[in-house]
Amino acid sequence: MPVGGLLPLFSSPAGGVLGGGLGGGGGRKGSGPAALRLTEKFVLLLVFSAFITLCFGAIFFLPDSSKLLSGVLFHSSPALQPAADHKPGPGARAEDAAEGRARRREEGAPGDPEAALEDNLARIRENHERALREAKETLQKLPEEIQRDILLEKKKVAQDQLRDKAPFRGLPPVDFVPPIGVESREPADAAIREKRAKIKEMMKHAWNNYKGYAWGLNELKPISKGGHSSSLFGNIKGATIVDALDTLFIMEMKHEFEEAKSWVEENLDFNVNAEISVFEVNIRFVGGLLSAYYLSGEEIFRKKAVELGVKLLPAFHTPSGIPWALLNMKSGIGRNWPWASGGSSILAEFGTLHLEFMHLSHLSGNPIFAEKVMNIRTVLNKLEKPQGLYPNYLNPSSGQWGQQNHNPRGGKHQAASGHWFSALIALTPNDTSGSWPSFPITSSNHVSVGGLGDSFYEYLLKAWLMSDKTDLEAKKMYFDAVQAIETHLIRKSSSGLTYIAEWKGGLLEHKMGHLTCFAGGMFALGADAAPEGMAQHYLELGAEIARTCHESYNRTFMKLGPEAFRFDGGVEAIATRQNEKYYILRPEVMETYMYMWRLTHDPKYRKWAWEAVEALENHCRVNGGYSGLRDVYLLHESYDDVQQSFFLAETLKYLYLIFSDDDLLPLEHWIFNSEAHLLPILPKDKKEVEIREE
Numbered sequence: 001m002p003v004g005g006l007l008p009l010f011s012s013p014a015g016g017v018l019g020g021g022l023g024g025g026g027g028r029k030g031s032g033p034a035a036l037r038l039t040e041k042f043v044l045l046l047v048f049s050a051f052i053t054l055c056f057g058a059i060f061f062l063p064d065s066s067k068l069l070s071g072v073l074f075h076s077s078p079a080l081q082p083a084a085d086h087k088p089g090p091g092a093r094a095e096d097a098a099e100g101r102a103r104r105r106e107e108g109a110p111g112d113p114e115a116a117l118e119d120n121l122a123r124i125r126e127n128h129e130r131a132l133r134e135a136k137e138t139l140q141k142l143p144e145e146i147q148r149d150i151l152l153e154k155k156k157v158a159q160d161q162l163r164d165k166a167p168f169r170g171l172p173p174v175d176f177v178p179p180i181g182v183e184s185r186e187p188a189d190a191a192i193r194e195k196r197a198k199i200k201e202m203m204k205h206a207w208n209n210y211k212g213y214a215w216g217l218n219e220l221k222p223i224s225k226g227g228h229s230s231s232l233f234g235n236i237k238g239a240t241i242v243d244a245l246d247t248l249f250i251m252e253m254k255h256e257f258e259e260a261k262s263w264v265e266e267n268l269d270f271n272v273n274a275e276i277s278v279f280e281v282n283i284r285f286v287g288g289l290l291s292a293y294y295l296s297g298e299e300i301f302r303k304k305a306v307e308l309g310v311k312l313l314p315a316f317h318t319p320s321g322i323p324w325a326l327l328n329m330k331s332g333i334g335r336n337w338p339w340a341s342g343g344s345s346i347l348a349e350f351g352t353l354h355l356e357f358m359h360l361s362h363l364s365g366n367p368i369f370a371e372k373v374m375n376i377r378t379v380l381n382k383l384e385k386p387q388g389l390y391p392n393y394l395n396p397s398s399g400q401w402g403q404q405n406h407n408p409r410g411g412k413h414q415a416a417s418g419h420w421f422s423a424l425i426a427l428t429p430n431d432t433s434g435s436w437p438s439f440p441i442t443s444s445n446h447v448s449v450g451g452l453g454d455s456f457y458e459y460l461l462k463a464w465l466m467s468d469k470t471d472l473e474a475k476k477m478y479f480d481a482v483q484a485i486e487t488h489l490i491r492k493s494s495s496g497l498t499y500i501a502e503w504k505g506g507l508l509e510h511k512m513g514h515l516t517c518f519a520g521g522m523f524a525l526g527a528d529a530a531p532e533g534m535a536q537h538y539l540e541l542g543a544e545i546a547r548t549c550h551e552s553y554n555r556t557f558m559k560l561g562p563e564a565f566r567f568d569g570g571v572e573a574i575a576t577r578q579n580e581k582y583y584i585l586r587p588e589v590m591e592t593y594m595y596m597w598r599l600t601h602d603p604k605y606r607k608w609a610w611e612a613v614e615a616l617e618n619h620c621r622v623n624g625g626y627s628g629l630r631d632v633y634l635l636h637e638s639y640d641d642v643q644q645s646f647f648l649a650e651t652l653k654y655l656y657l658i659f660s661d662d663d664l665l666p667l668e669h670w671i672f673n674s675e676a677h678l679l680p681i682l683p684k685d686k687k688e689v690e691i692r693e694e
Contacts, residue, residue: 078617126319187659206647220625224625249296277325282356294678388480460475475529497548514583515588519592546592558672583615587646
């Protein structure tokens with residue numbers, strides 16, 4: 001029962017309900033706070049206390065509480081949860097809710113138990129305090145205001161659901177336009193030709209072992225020679241098949257491509273009763289199918305891509321339109337990762353849908369896909385950015401940033417604990433720039449260009465490029481963000497290595513993840529469009545990031561980079577924590593080498609790429625395929641026994657392109673999504689696919 005409905009029962013007989021009812025003339029006193037009697041105040045206090053108890057009790061009794069508590073209070077040992085199985089990331093790939101690429105999100109094996117316990121308890125306290133603030137703000141509203149807000153939210157969600165469930169009229173007939181630059185001549189240089197052939201042989205080795213031991217499953221276990229399936233895909237199968245389609249095509253592995261196409265046609269099924277990661281399914285499956293269609297013109301790929309896109313639409317059924325991270329493919333019910341800032345959506349996840357959804361509208365003739373992702377922009381552009389930066393968490397219900405301290409009086413954000421914040425500043429290693437970022441002191445904001453944030457920035461730039469440079473809003477958002485990143489996060493080490501730190505827990509953390517290494521290529525790719533006089537600067541910035549990431553490889557025994565590396569405690573570009581020393585066949589460094597080679601033709605990028613090829617062959621290749629490594633600093637290999645699907649989709653593709661001529665997939669005609677799947681530029685004067693008039 002609403003609080004307002006209880007109050008009249010406790011009014012005084014003289015001036016309240018009894019007095020008014022019997023006397024006939026004495027009206028009810030005003031309902032303002034000053035008019036509340038002692039008993040009424042007691043009832044309000046009782047209701048508020050019950051609400052607090054309910055919020056706190058939910059931590060222990062809601063359905064996900066067992067997972068939450070197990071992650072907070074009982075950490076599994078690294079031996080039981082090997083880093084190899086982690087591909088979370090915002091950012092960022094994951095085996096379960098604590099993993100996820102969320103390209104892009106926070107990743108890694110369990111760290112120091114005491115520190116992890118303290119971090120998780122602090123997160124619970126923050127979420128609890130946020131819930132109390134929201135409850136207090138809600139109780140300050142009039143009952144009719146609360147009811148109106150609820151009805152408006154319900155109406156909006158219901159309208160979205162009805163619209164998305166409307167019968168899809170089917171795909172329009174199309175005339176496929178042959179793609180540009182998908183057939184490449186052999187490199188003229190014999191040494192380069194031999195190296196490119198070697199990379200193609202690596203692809204054959206990875207593919208043939210997947211086919212032999214894990215065909216139709218998501219990924220391969222190359223040591224135990226069986227299948228490996230991540231919970232990221234629910235019951236959807238064939239992640240490696242769909243991820244590898246375009247790599248097979250451009251390497252002219254025609255027989256293997258036809259095998260993969262037949263499997264997609266006969267076995268790829270999205271009618272599953274399981275929960276999937278919207279982000280991962282989008283970049284791998286939707287992106288892979290779109291790319292295969294644009295390269296081959298095979299209608300089955302367009303049909304499957306649009307079918308899957310329709311299945312993902314219920315993820316956007318939130319009050320703000322910011323999509324859920326997880327979606328049950330059958331029921332259409334969504335939710336967010338339990339660990340993500342009190343149920344927030346992750347920047348790198350909801351920000352990495354734009355390219356694919358724009359192409360879904362283009363190929364289906366249905367604008368709903370484009371409308372969904374353009375609404376994400378609308379929400380973001382209404383929000384204040386702390387010093388121009390985008391926090392990693394956003395609440396899909398309120399449409400406000402997660403993990404920040406809100407001052408209901410409208411003043412500047414205040415630190416939750418200013419005293420310990422100052423102490424931490426004093427204890428944190430200094431960077432050579434001699435200054436700290438001028439953030440509002442918000443101890444709980446988390447900003448990263450690595451896991452949890454990375455591909456959001458990538459997609460801003462590529463949205464502008466993919467629009468044939470007509471999406472000026474995306475261009476402005478990208479360069480504004482890059483300027484803020486350079487001001488507040490980019491630093492130089494004492495020896496001159498440029499790195500991108502993270503703003504986390506109230507201070508600048510001098511750590512750079514492998515995922516962050518994509519940024520070198522991003523800076524270089526956007527250099528031509530930079531503000532006046534800045535083009536060379538951004539190209540050089542890309543080169544500096546590439547050099548730093550190469551150093552992270554070169555300073556390991558295996559000559560392969562760790563998951564994260566640090567610039568503190570007297571070390572530079574070295575992983576100092578055990579849960580950061582693994583390598584899971586990641587592509588980001590090869591991605592930056594590819595862009596830097598294409599844009600500068602500096603031979604060192606081919607040299608560095610070949611060093612990586614040799615390291616992969618020496619340390620990751622096994623009889624059953626390619627495996628990740630648990631520790632790149634060891635003298636002997638400790639395998640994680642997973643051949644990630646992105647190794648075929650990204651790592652080998654980028655390496656192949658580095659040793660190919662520039663006329664293979666020229667950058668002026670193609671965009672790579674976050675999984676290295678190919679999407680053509682959509683010219684402003686004509687459509688890449690012409691829809692026939694009936």
